[in-house]
Amino acid sequence: MSCPICSRKSDAKYRPFCSKRCADIDLGRWMSGNYAIPSDDPEDLEKAAEALSEPPAKPH
Template sequence: MTDDSPPRPDAVRVGGPACPTCGGPVTPRHRPFCSRRCADVDLHRWLGEVYRVPTNEPEMPVGLEDE
């Protein structure tokens, strides 16, 4: 019997969840997002759902600044 199968590649995982906005690596400073920008994007998305009806526009917010 041969029971020395090689380790599965899924043993290596990315530490921590991914940014819900862009899927990038989350930074402790801006978690659960990767950056302030993505946090703002998500915030605007929430506000948008509250104050206006959702449209079929692509998820490409404009007018957002990094800092």
């Protein structure tokens, strides 16, 4: 099995990744929203539309 991030051979300790670095890259992508599961739920679509129409939040 190859690492889904860099395509090197996966390591059993970090499976399916080859290293902690690649596992952390994947986790960072999930946490930042780069990976998303699409939804067909009308309520989710409505919430997304509302979020786009609101002004951006000011940083603290």
